[in-house]
Amino acid sequence: MHRAVASDCVRVERAGGAAAFLKIRHPDMAADVVPWAADAARKAAALGVGPDVLGEAEGVLALACLxxxxxxxxxxxxxxxxxxGRVLDAKRRLHADAPLGRRFCPxxxxxxxxxxxAATEAPLPRDATSLLAAVDLVREAIAAAGFDLRFCHNDGTASNVMLDGTALRLVDFDAAGDNDPWFDVATTINEACEFDAERRAAVERYAGRCDERLFNRCRLYGAVDDLMWGLWGVTRAVTTRRSGIEFFKYGQWRLLHARTALAARDFETWLRRL
Incomplete structure (x- = not known):
């Protein structure tokens, strides 16, 4: 998992008010946070699926403390x-609203x-070129099949969900933006589901049905998500001075997941049936 590696997190008591939660971004993570993260967080809060935004400054975001x-x-x-299912319901509320007007493309x-x-000589795996080529095929196939841009969280990490009984909030909109909503669904399924039966049930929960094309899109987007975070991990391992965080190990783990999906015997079937 990766949790609270982009920012220091501080709980602040406010005179005459509820506590605030401050996210103070690390300088070495500046490229990993979309410039409109605060706007995305405000939009999520207005939709009732994220905590209120109390203020922002350069590299700092203040949120209502949960x-x-x-x-x-x-x-x-x-x-x-x-x-x-409730996480997917919350994401559906984001997707049902108007687009943010800011594109995030995985x-x-x-x-x-x-x-x-390449520029930083990060320790990429030997098959990096093949993985990138496979994802290019995914991009072409999904573009040919088409999709609508909707406001998306774009992050399926479990730690970006807060729970209180049956109440739920989504947090960390550092990668938020307009995207294919099925990428948003896929990242969540990719985090939670190990087996196809579970994946199919999750797709059905979100869409009311699980046809082959929706399932295939989620499987492909799951591999895209894994490759994106895998490259992030092995690259940040050499671009950050914070040696106490195992970026490389995390990156290798996500690359293994990407490799498994992209090398699956059903990969071409997923591509052809979108």
Missing amino acids: DPPWRTATVGDLQDADTL FDRIRALAVEA
């Missing part, structure tokens, strides 16, 4: 079908990270 009994979700929480992000990795 004190206990609120707690950070884990992958184990998301493996509960009802909890996963394919562009992958290419930017690949360029950065």
